[in-house]
Structures are given as structure tokens and as C-alpha cells.
Amino acid sequence: MKKNKFYFNEIMAAFILSLFLSGCSSNDDSSEPVIERNLLIMETPINSDNIDWNKAELVWNEEFNGTTSLDNIWAFEAKNMANPDVADQLQDYREENVMMSGGTLKIYAKKEAGVYTSSRLTSKYAFQYGRIEISVKSPGQEKKGIWAKMALIGNNNNIVGWPKSGEIDVLEYFSYIPNETFLNVHSSANNALKGTLLSANNPLESAEEEFHAYGILWTDKYIKFYIDNPENIIYTFNQPSSPTEENWPFDQPFFLLTDLVIGGKFAGAEGVDDSLFPAVMEIEYIRVYHAVE
Helix, strand or coil, X not given: CCCCCCCCCEEEECCCCCECCCCCCCCCCCCECCCCCEEEECCCCCCHXXXXXXXXXXXXXXXXXXXXXXXXXXXXXXXCCCCCCCCCECCEECHHHEEXXXXXXXXXXXXXXXXXXXXXXXXXXXXXXXXXXXXXXXXXXXXXXXXXXXXEEXXXXXXXXXXXXXXXXXXXXXXXXCCEEEEEEECCCCCCCCCCCEEXXXXXXXXXXXXXXXXXXXXXXXXXXXXXXXXXXXXXXXXXXXXXXXXXXXXCCEEEEEEEEEEHHHHCECECCHXXXXXXXXXXXXXXXXXXX
């Protein structure tokens, strides 16, 4: 049986008034209410270079076995509020395209009556530091048109906008590039708009057939990305020698984002093959650990 655990040094509820998005490239002047998120802020051990992440303490988890309502953990987004300049994407986000069954969270990409649909969710919890691990099976149809994402977005996004808020892409998968996964780190200094994006790819032949654990080890000194085991580090982003809000916005809580995009300049770079629909991304679990001395 799943147990949600809440052991942490500091937890608080963030009560923020509805604000207009600023700093994003968009012609949409509508305002959106900011989600009230529970913040789990974890202290980093003084000697962060020698953390045994395999001995980290589980502080929060979601196993998707039906004992917790999705509404308690996730908020549905009708559009991309983190970075709304995505008018070229084809999907219509719908709540009915996400469901919890058989021990997993499933997000479906469909085309019905000529309309492309999928879903986009953000967590009602935000985390600062620790080991964050997400078990995912990417959409199985190795055809053109889908972009699957699991990411962390700075909780101040509605105040400062993207990319100033920061973004950590734990997993990105493009269906036209099968058997491979990607990770990215976004900030004001490092992002695709400037051509300075920090990114890495990892060949993974079973990305579509099996669940894999995609994770980060995050302290005030570094963000390390791994697959399946904390010792299998595939990319390390160290804090710059002169950290600023522009190059290191990662000393604040970040909330989780899961998204399934259809088409657009990234997912649809080589077109959209309608024979791949319906497609599904499955999430087996999300686990957050606190590093201990």
C-alpha cells in the first residue's frame, strides 16, 4: 500500500495573490491565479560533495496506486503558463486525457474528429534540494509528432517569468528520435532563445518499452542528473563560480511539471504522423529524498 510521507525540516503553504505573467513572450494579457503550493525546503549537508544519496531519507512520494486523489497532488493547466509562446503546438489540453489506473498515471495524446488533444499537469507541491526521482515509460510509438516532458519549474515563475524562474528538464523525449532521452537546464543566462542552453542526450534503447528512473541530485552547489541509479550520473551542472539570479536561480523551491506536446517547432520538427495516435506516457512513481549527514 502506498504511503505518502511528509518528513522535512520546513514546510509551509505559499499563499500568493493572482498576478499577471511578466517576463514571458506572449500576446496573451489574461491573468491566471497562482496555485497554492506546499513547499518542502530541505537543508543541504555542509559536506555536499560526499553525500551518500543511496542512504537519503524518503520525504515525499506518490505511487499512483489509487489511494490518493489526483486533485490532491496535481493541478490541470489548460495552456502553457510557464512559457506561453507556443502557438505553433497542435494539442488542446483536456483533463479527460489524464487518468490514474493500474498503478500508473497515464497521459494520453489523441486525435479525434480532427482535433489533437493531450494533457498538462503541475504539482501542488514544490521542492528545494534533495534527490528527486521519477519513473517513466515514454510513449511507445516511435513515430513523428510527440514531445514528452518531466520538468521542474521555479515557483516564482508567475512573478519573474520564464526563463528567469529557472527550469530543470529531468526528462525530455521526442518520438521522432526513438531510443534516446534528453535533459536541459534553463536560466536567464542559459536557454534556447540565446543559443546557450545547457543540454545532454542519453541513448536508451528501452525508453519506450520499460520504466526507467530519471532523477536529479540537487544541492546548493550542483545539479546532477542520473538514470536508474544515483551512481549512474549522465550530466553535472555545477553552481557557477560567481552565482547570480541569471545563471543560478536554483536556490528556491521548484514545482513538478508533466506535459505531452503534439507538433510545434520541436515535437513536429519533422511533421506529425497521425498513425501514432493514441499514444500514452506513463508515470509509475515520483519520490523525493532528503540528504542526511
